[in-house]
Amino acid sequence: MMNCFEARQDFVRFWQRALDGERRRDLLxxxxxxxxxxxxxxxxxxxxxxxHGGSAAAAGFAARPASENRSDAMPEExxxxxxxxxxxxxxxxxxSGLRSADARRAAEILRRASVYRLAxxxxxxxxxxxxxxxxxxAAAVLLLYFSLATPSQSFxxxxxxxxxxxxxxxxxxxxxxxxxxxxxPAVSNDIAG
Amino acid sequence: MRRVLAFKRFARSVSEPSDQDLVAGALNxxxxxxxxLATRHRARVERICQRFFSDAEQVRDLxxxxxxxxxxxxxxxxxxxxxxxxxxxxxxxxxYDELRRRRRxxxxxxxxxxxxxxxxxxxxxxxxxEQLVExxxxxxxAKTLADKLLATLKPEDRLVLTLQNGxxxxxxxxxxxxxxxEAKVKIRAFRARQALRRxxxxxxxxxxxxx
Numbered sequence: 001m002m003n004c005f006e007a008r009q010d011f012v013r014f015w016q017r018a019l020d021g022e023r024r025r026d027l028l029x030x031x032x033x034x035x036x037x038x039x040x041x042x043x044x045x046x047x048x049x050x051x052h053g054g055s056a057a058a059a060g061f062a063a064r065p066a067s068e069n070r071s072d073a074m075p076e077e078x079x080x081x082x083x084x085x086x087x088x089x090x091x092x093x094x095x096s097g098l099r100s101a102d103a104r105r106a107a108e109i110l111r112r113a114s115v116y117r118l119a120x121x122x123x124x125x126x127x128x129x130x131x132x133x134x135x136x137x138a139a140a141v142l143l144l145y146f147s148l149a150t151p152s153q154s155f156x157x158x159x160x161x162x163x164x165x166x167x168x169x170x171x172x173x174x175x176x177x178x179x180x181x182x183x184x185p186a187v188s189n190d191i192a193g
Numbered sequence: 194m195r196r197v198l199a200f201k202r203f204a205r206s207v208s209e210p211s212d213q214d215l216v217a218g219a220l221n222x223x224x225x226x227x228x229x230l231a232t233r234h235r236a237r238v239e240r241i242c243q244r245f246f247s248d249a250e251q252v253r254d255l256x257x258x259x260x261x262x263x264x265x266x267x268x269x270x271x272x273x274x275x276x277x278x279x280x281x282x283x284x285x286x287x288x289y290d291e292l293r294r295r296r297r298x299x300x301x302x303x304x305x306x307x308x309x310x311x312x313x314x315x316x317x318x319x320x321x322x323e324q325l326v327e328x329x330x331x332x333x334x335a336k337t338l339a340d341k342l343l344a345t346l347k348p349e350d351r352l353v354l355t356l357q358n359g360x361x362x363x364x365x366x367x368x369x370x371x372x373x374x375e376a377k378v379k380i381r382a383f384r385a386r387q388a389l390r391r392x393x394x395x396x397x398x399x400x401x402x403x404x
Contacts, residue, residue: 015326031322039397042317045325046393050339051358051386 002026007037015048212276219267227267231260234277238284244359245288245351247340255291259284282370285356289371292348305341309334318398342392350385357382 002010007030013019014027031038210218210226212233218226235256242255262283263270270279306314313334320328329335343351352371356362364382368375 014322015329017326028322035400038322038400039394040390041322042325042397043390043393045317045322045329046314046335046396047339047342047386047389049329049335050343051354051389 002030004030004034004037007031007034008040011041011044012048012052015045015052213272216267216270216272216276219264227264230276234280235260237277238280241281241284241360242288244355245292251291255284255287258287262287285352285370289348289352292351306338307334310338310341313338314396317396318400342389345392346385346388349381350388353378353382354385354389 007027010019010023010027014024019027031041210229212230215226215230219230238259239252239256242252242259246252246255259280263280266283270276309332313328313332316328317325343354346354353367356367356370357364362370364375364378367373367378371378373381
C-alpha cells in the first residue's frame with residue numbers, strides 16, 4: 001500500500017500520464033482512501049496547468065512559439081567553422097591579402113561564429129576572468145623573482161667551507177634574546193642612605 | 194529541426210544587418226535603425242508582458258515603455274549580451290514594477306470567476322482524478338484559472354513563477370535579469386509554489402474518504 005509521501009511524489013507523473021499501470025492503480029487507490037491526499041491532488045490539479053505544463057499548455061496557448069524558442073539565448077549547436085581564435089581568422093585574411101567585400105564578409109562570418117562559440121562555452125564572467133588573469137600575472141612575477149634573485153650564500157657553499165660552519169656553531173645562540181642589556185648598577189643595601 | 198533553425202538564423206545574420214549593427218546605427222543617430230530593432234523584437238516583448246497582464250492596452254503600454262527605456266539606455270548596452278535578452282530584462286523589470294504598483298488581493302479571486310471557471314472549480318470538487326486529467330486537456334479555463342490564482346500572489350512570487358514556468362527560464366537567467374542571487378531565486382520559487390497551492394486549496398472542499 002502506498003503511503004502519503006509516495007502518493008504525492010507521483011502527482012506530477014500521473015498528471016503527465018507517465019505513471020505505469022500498477023503504480024497508477026496504487027495511487028488511485030490511495031487517493032480514494034486518503035481524504036488529505038485527495039484534497040491535495042485537487043489543489044494540485046488547479047495549479048498544474050501552469051506549473052507542470054499540463055494538458056492545457058499542450059493545447060497551444062501560452063506556449064512559446066517554436067520559431068522563437070530561445071532564439072535570444074546563445075545557440076547550443078551553432079554551425080561553427082573550426083577556427084581557433086577570431087584573431088586568427090582575421091589574420092588569415094589579412095595575410096593572404098584578400099580585401100574584397102566577399103573576403104571581409106567571410107572574415108566577419110568567422111569572427112561572429114567564433115565569438116558565438118566562445119560565448120556559448122564561457123558565458124560572461126568578467127570578475128572570474130579578471131581574477132584568473134591576476135593570478136596568472138602574480139604566478140609569473142613570483143617565478144621570475146625566484147629564478148633571478150639568488151641567495152647571498154647557498155647551502156652548498158656552506159658545506160664546502162667547514163670552518164664557517166664551526167665558527168657559526170661556536171657563536172652563542174642568543175639571538176632570540178634581542179640586543180644584550182647593559183649590566184644593572186649595583187644596588188646598595190643601605191636603605192637609610 | 195533545431196539545426197535547421199540555427200542554420201536559418203545563421204544565414205539571416207549574414208544577409209541582414211545584425212542587431213549589433215542596428216544598435217551601432219542607432220547610437221550614430223539613425224532612428225531608422227532603432228525602428229528596425231523595435232519591429233524585430235516587438236512581438237517577443239509583448240509576449241513577455243502578456244505573461245504578466247491580460248489587458249491588451251496595458252501590454253501595449255508596457256511594450257512601448259520597454260522600447261523607450263531601451264532607447265534611453267542604449268549607450269549602456271553591452272554587445273556581449275544578445276539584444277533580445279537585454280530587451281527581455283528591461284520588459285521583465287518594468288512588468289515587475291507594475292505588479293508592485295497594483296497589488297491584487299486574494300479576496301478578489303472568487304468574485305472574478307467566469308462561468309466556465311466556476312464550472313471548472315465545480316468539476317475539481319466532484320470529478321475523479323482520472324476525469325480531471327482528461328478534462329484539463331480540453332479546458333482552456335483550467336489555464337486561465339491557474340493564471341488567476343497566480344495573480345493573487347506577491348509580485349516577486351508571481352515574477353519568479355512566470356519566468357520559470359511561462360518563459361521557461363533557468364534559475365541563473367532569472368537571477369541575471371532580476372538581480373537576485375540564484376539561491377534567492379530558488380527559495381522564492383519554492384515558496385511561490387507553496388503559496389500557489391495554498392490559494393488553490395482554498396477552492397477545494399474537504400471530502401470524506403470512502404473507506
